[in-house]
Amino acid sequence: MELYALKCVWFQKLRKKPMDCMTQRRRARPRNEQADREIDENLKRAFDQIASEPVPDRFTDLLKRLKEKEADKTRVPDQPEENRSDG
Amino acid sequence: MADTARDPREDLVNHLGALRAFALSLARNGATADDLVQDTLVKAWTNIDKFNPGSNMRAWLFTILRNTYYSLRRKRKREVEDSDGALSGTLAQKPDHDGRLHMRDFNSAFAQLNDEQREALVLVGAGGFSYDEAAEMCGVKTGTIKSRVNRARARLAELMELDDNSKMELTDTVTAGIVAQQSAA
Numbered sequence: 165m166e167l168y169a170l171k172c173v174w175f176q177k178l179r180k181k182p183m184d185c186m187t188q189r190r191r192a193r194p195r196n197e198q199a200d201r202e203i204d205e206n207l208k209r210a211f212d213q214i215a216s217e218p219v220p221d222r223f224t225d226l227l228k229r230l231k232e233k234e235a236d237k238t239r240v241p242d243q244p245e246e247n248r249s250d251g
Numbered sequence: 252m253a254d255t256a257r258d259p260r261e262d263l264v265n266h267l268g269a270l271r272a273f274a275l276s277l278a279r280n281g282a283t284a285d286d287l288v289q290d291t292l293v294k295a296w297t298n299i300d301k302f303n304p305g306s307n308m309r310a311w312l313f314t315i316l317r318n319t320y321y322s323l324r325r326k327r328k329r330e331v332e333d334s335d336g337a338l339s340g341t342l343a344q345k346p347d348h349d350g351r352l353h354m355r356d357f358n359s360a361f362a363q364l365n366d367e368q369r370e371a372l373v374l375v376g377a378g379g380f381s382y383d384e385a386a387e388m389c390g391v392k393t394g395t396i397k398s399r400v401n402r403a404r405a406r407l408a409e410l411m412e413l414d415d416n417s418k419m420e421l422t423d424t425v426t427a428g429i430v431a432q433q434s435a436a
Contacts, residue, residue, distance in 0.1 A: 199408045204376035206357065211377035214275055215268035223267050226289060230296045231260075 259304050260296055266312050267292075269378070273313055276373045277320050279362055287323070291316040310380065314388045317370060324366070360410035364403050371399035372407075 270291060274284035294315050295302070302311050361369065367389075374385040375396065382400075386393040 196408065200404045203372075203404055203407050207361075207373065208377040211272045211276065211373065214272035217268065217271070219264075219267040219271070220285070222285065223288060223292065224264065226292055227264055227296075230293070 258299075259302055259308065260299050262308055263292060263295060263312075266309050269309060270312055270316060273373065273378065274316055274320070276377075277317065277366065277370060283323075287316055287319055290319050294319070307384070309378075310384055310388055313374070313378070317388065321366075356411060357407075360407050363410060364406055368399050368403035368406070371396050372403040375400050376404075 267288070270288045271284060274287040274291075275281065278284040278287060291312060295312055298315075302308065364372070370389065371385060374380045374388065375382060378385075380388070382393050382396050386396045389396065
């Protein structure tokens, strides 16, 4: 394929060293499984590291506020506190 | 321990870390990522009736977050046009002495993927979701997710010049690179 030949030339230029086009052809299509695995492993490590960082107070506070708001909302209808008058 | 009658919202706190990691991988900016998490939490809290208690809460939350991100992106695209320049500025790396891309360049390589590819790769490669689950979360066909993941991996390998001869020297620098995005923003 023409495109293929072009790619080989490009690779040669890029690497600045002689390269056998046939070997390049052989491995250009199926990607390196190990590279894929390493990409995933490293991505996963990065992801897990961020995920296990202490969560900023901003979010736990937000959840607390949402919960309080919810509690207020449900408490309003029966208003048990209101029955206790000061007098 | 798991009480079936308990409010599923009690579980939200267990997904905060994963939500932040996912948000960061999408937004590539700590401030935006945290805003996304905040919006996601509020939406999840108020729409908890739409959550099926037997289903995967993390998947549900991630879906809310990515939908929030994409609608934000649409909005911002209209407002700001310089987002590209700003990003590439912060991501600029000095070339290495031997000219080969190194692990800290994983960060820049990762940033060159488009949002859809990055999202698919993170969900499947790091988030532990199946292709089917990721497809459902993204509202596309399973085959679409597969090809996005493949293209993302191929692009990363290409950018980092990973081939049979070069073993990936990815170590903690990768992690550091991605984590650094948080404080950088």
